[in-house]
Amino acid sequence: MPETSPSVQDYLKAIYHLARREGRATTTRLAAVLGVTPASVTGMLKRLMAEQPPLVVYHPRRGATVTPAGERVALETIRRHRLLELFLVRVLGYRWDEVHEEAERLEHVVSEQMTNRIAQLLGEPAFDPHGHPIPDRKLALPAVQGFPLAQAEVGARLQVVSVSDGDAAVLRRLAEVGLQPGAVVRVAGRTAGDHLLSLAIRGRAQPVVIGPAVAAAVFVAPAPEMTEPA
């Protein structure tokens, strides 16, 4: 992801995320995510295994896993990243679909002191602008439910829990149509790959059509009964 060489923290974040989301972090997947060759990944994994204490374990055919020490580094980095994203939105007026790259660079240089001051200023928030949980000071993660929009039944009334921040173009599209965390939608129907949605905007139903790539980035949960009591 970084246009410069990925740092140790980037590797650990990627291993942590891949192991969570796909069950395994293989050399090839890591290489794809980090924008380097598989050979480079092998080299770095060796280094991270040799670190004292070791930051990753290599399960022969099962890919890499972070050790507790490695997980700590990953979670610290994720905490910084998500706090920074929220900070950029709340304090500096960024749009939620344009904070990712800035946070990606800042997360490597922000001190623990600054991280905690930002958290304090924001009121120790539990979720970032994309709806992702922010590890707290002890690095504990708030629980999240939510399933991919693509798996929702036609007719279901849903609330957007989170959106993936991997692809800037997809994020822009989501912001454009108003599919942001908290938004309430109904699945109106489906055609080959496309999803027909009915999106509640200020109490009015707005029709929205999104393709598979965009749908894959949206995680939802059943909408609560009353959306806005007033």
Next chain:
Amino acid sequence: MPETSPSVQDYLKAIYHLARREGRATTTRLAAVLGVTPASVTGMLKRLMAEQPPLVVYHPRRGATVTPAGERVALETIRRHRLLELFLVRVLGYRWDEVHEEAERLEHVVSEQMTNRIAQLLGEPAFDPHGHPIPDRKLALPAVQGFPLAQAEVGARLQVVSVSDGDAAVLRRLAEVGLQPGAVVRVAGRTAGDHLLSLAIRGRAQPVVIGPAVAAAVFVAPAPEMTEPA
């Protein structure tokens, strides 16, 4: 200064500052300031001269100078640094004597967009917490007067214009005694190296003694007639 290898921006900032403050940026002085060996400086200077466009010129016995292109990079970096320092103080509640290191790391990764949003949030400020001028969007520097405290006559009533942020221990000491930009002092006397000052704190005169290292970090100007109208 950075504990990691100094970046191109660090080199250019250092050349710019040294050329300003000492008239010349020699290999040895640069090496001392940047925490590398003179040989490493030679290598980097070569690289910066070869850059397209060239960022530095090497005046044979006169040390290095930044080119207009190099000066732009230096001023952009200085602008980011000083805005960040003020931001840390004003928004995140840092003390003015502890912002330097954090800004030193952040200045390399903050985008132009973020820089300008910070400037806007702070009201396009002209001076940082140490009293140093902040280049504006066009990179123009507000003029500053001010001379070293050590050169002030005994008996003179002075106002602190700026303090050097090079040495953390010195800065802490200055913060401790209240010698901050804007403070009004009278030079009560001198003994071998030490300066005896009378510092106005909330209308009351407070005696303060500082050594040569601390005095060297303070720049002053004649105090205006009325300090605080009310």
Next chain:
DNA sequence: GCTAAAATTTAGCCTGCTCTAAATTGGATT
């Protein structure tokens, strides 16, 4: 002007991390 000291550059090496290309390994198919 000559010599000693200081400053600077050159030469050669090392580390960290990348890459390509070639080997290897494991699993899947027939």
Next chain:
DNA sequence: AATCCAATTTAGAGCAGGCTAAATTTTAGC
């Protein structure tokens, strides 16, 4: 069981930028 393909690792090299030690150049003192 033999083979093939995909995944992975190894081998070897490059680049950036640091370092030390040795050479060179300047400056300064006499």
